[in-house]
Amino acid sequence: MKQKNLAMLGVAVGCGLVAAVAVAKLSAGGPRGPETTKVLVAKKDLPVQTQLDEKEMDNLLGWADMPKNLVPPDAVTDIEAVKGKSLNRTLKQGNPLSITDLGQAKKLILPDGCKAMSVKATPVDAVAGFVKPGDRVDIMYVERMGSGKTRSAILLRKMLVLAVNTVNTLDEKTGAAIQQVESATLAVNDRQGNLLALADEKGKLKLMLTSAGAGDSVPDKEGDIEWMEDPFEHRPAPVVAAPKTDVPAPPKTEQAVVARKPVPLNTLINSDNVNEYFATVELKTAPEGVVKNPDDLKGRYIVRSVEAGQYLYKSLTGNDIVKVEAPPAPGPVSPPPTAKTVVASKKIKLPRFEQVIQAGGGAQKVIWLEVAPGQWKRFDSEREAEEFRPDADAPKGDEKQPDGGKVEQ
Numbered sequence: 001m002k003q004k005n006l007a008m009l010g011v012a013v014g015c016g017l018v019a020a021v022a023v024a025k026l027s028a029g030g031p032r033g034p035e036t037t038k039v040l041v042a043k044k045d046l047p048v049q050t051q052l053d054e055k056e057m058d059n060l061l062g063w064a065d066m067p068k069n070l071v072p073p074d075a076v077t078d079i080e081a082v083k084g085k086s087l088n089r090t091l092k093q094g095n096p097l098s099i100t101d102l103g104q105a106k107k108l109i110l111p112d113g114c115k116a117m118s119v120k121a122t123p124v125d126a127v128a129g130f131v132k133p134g135d136r137v138d139i140m141y142v143e144r145m146g147s148g149k150t151r152s153a154i155l156l157r158k159m160l161v162l163a164v165n166t167v168n169t170l171d172e173k174t175g176a177a178i179q180q181v182e183s184a185t186l187a188v189n190d191r192q193g194n195l196l197a198l199a200d201e202k203g204k205l206k207l208m209l210t211s212a213g214a215g216d217s218v219p220d221k222e223g224d225i226e227w228m229e230d231p232f233e234h235r236p237a238p239v240v241a242a243p244k245t246d247v248p249a250p251p252k253t254e255q256a257v258v259a260r261k262p263v264p265l266n267t268l269i270n271s272d273n274v275n276e277y278f279a280t281v282e283l284k285t286a287p288e289g290v291v292k293n294p295d296d297l298k299g300r301y302i303v304r305s306v307e308a309g310q311y312l313y314k315s316l317t318g319n320d321i322v323k324v325e326a327p328p329a330p331g332p333v334s335p336p337p338t339a340k341t342v343v344a345s346k347k348i349k350l351p352r353f354e355q356v357i358q359a360g361g362g363a364q365k366v367i368w369l370e371v372a373p374g375q376w377k378r379f380d381s382e383r384e385a386e387e388f389r390p391d392a393d394a395p396k397g398d399e400k401q402p403d404g405g406k407v408e409q
Contacts, residue, residue, distance in 0.1 A: 036065040039075045040082065042091040048165050050087045052102075057083065066096060074099040090165050090182070114187040116162055119196060119205055121184045131184060135161045136210050139196070143203030145295050146271045150230040155195055158210060160187040194319075198299050202271075254286035256311055257294050263306040266321045269297040278312065289313045350390070 041064045052060060076082055076097045085102040110116060131137060139156040163185040184207060188196065199205060263277050278294045286292060291312045303318040351370035356363050367385040368376045379385040
């Protein structure tokens with residue numbers, strides 16, 4: 001029995017050893033994490049043209065382990081290679097630093113009288129990333145008008161590119177970093193900056209890489225911008241009429257903008273209200289200085305009140321709001337003078353008696369009027385009797401009623 005028990009114990013110990021070895025092998029052969037490598041990454045967001053000065057290196061860059069499939073092929077692995085250089089693009093916190101991100105340390109130098117201005121751009125807008133600092137570009141502008149039509153024009157030519165800002169995005173399938181253009185910085189003067197700002201709000205800007213050359217240009221007036229209407233808009237085929245002999249050609253007409261209804265002071269004209277306030281009329285000759293296209297009013301203020309049917313001149317518009325002073329407080333208003341009522345005196349019909357007086361070989365006709373009960377007044381003519389007014393002429397006390405009302409002989 002003892003030998004049998006010892007044999008069973010030995011078998012149990014052997015099975016345990018086999019199980020322990022199997023568990024160890026399984027643990028050793030389990031899945032491992034992704035293979036990593038050490039690369040330089042940004043410790044914080046670093047804008048384009050950041051100077052990688054040796055004294056500031058510890059505050060700007062640091063080492064980090066990253067999966068190899070996320071590391072750019074030209075990732076920087078030696079910190080000595082970046083000292084004294086500058087960044088060609090923006091680095092977000094945690095982005096790896098690559099050789100193509102580095103350039104010679106230089107200061108952004110603006111031409112005399114110019115300022116730096118950035119405009120939004122996509123890889124397509126920036127010529128698929130071929131636009132680089134120091135290049136010259138033409139600025140194309142595309143807009144959709146209130147009528148639904150589209151037009152484009154070259155606003156500025158040979159503009160100097162100061163910087164191109166790019167960021168890295170991860171490919172969803174491969175996980176690789178892809179460089180994308182985010183914006184472009186241009187050298188502009190005040191007028192060019194205003195023109196770009198308005199165009200960026202109203203439509204879309206595109207950069208066209210052009211040959212290098214000194215100088216830039218900006219339209220001096222609106223007429224220098226050549227607009228191209230949408231050639232792909234569906235239009236019915238024109239009907240060509242047979243030419244008529246001895247028929248004069250129709251006179252050429254010009255357009256002028258008129259107000260559909262009153263436009264209040266300081267009204268901002270935009271795509272929503274330009275067709276509500278304004279319309280165009282055809283004229284043989286448009287007045288000098290009148291606006292000819294309602295779309296040219298967008299983004300401008302009405303600086304003087306406009307009445308319905310009034311021509312809209314350029315002088316009635318501006319880029320800024322006009323300050324309006326409050327009118328003086330009205331003073332006390334005097335009541336209108338009271339009209340005096342004139343009461344026309346009414347002529348009173350008085351009792352009348354005529355008498356003929358003969359004296360000295362002649363005859364005289366007199367007229368007696370009863371001016372009061374029992375009192376008579378004598379008048380030597382018909383005119384005096386007619387002009388008599390009882391309220392104005394009181395009867396004389398010495399005048400008496402003629403005797404018996406008879407005519408004296």
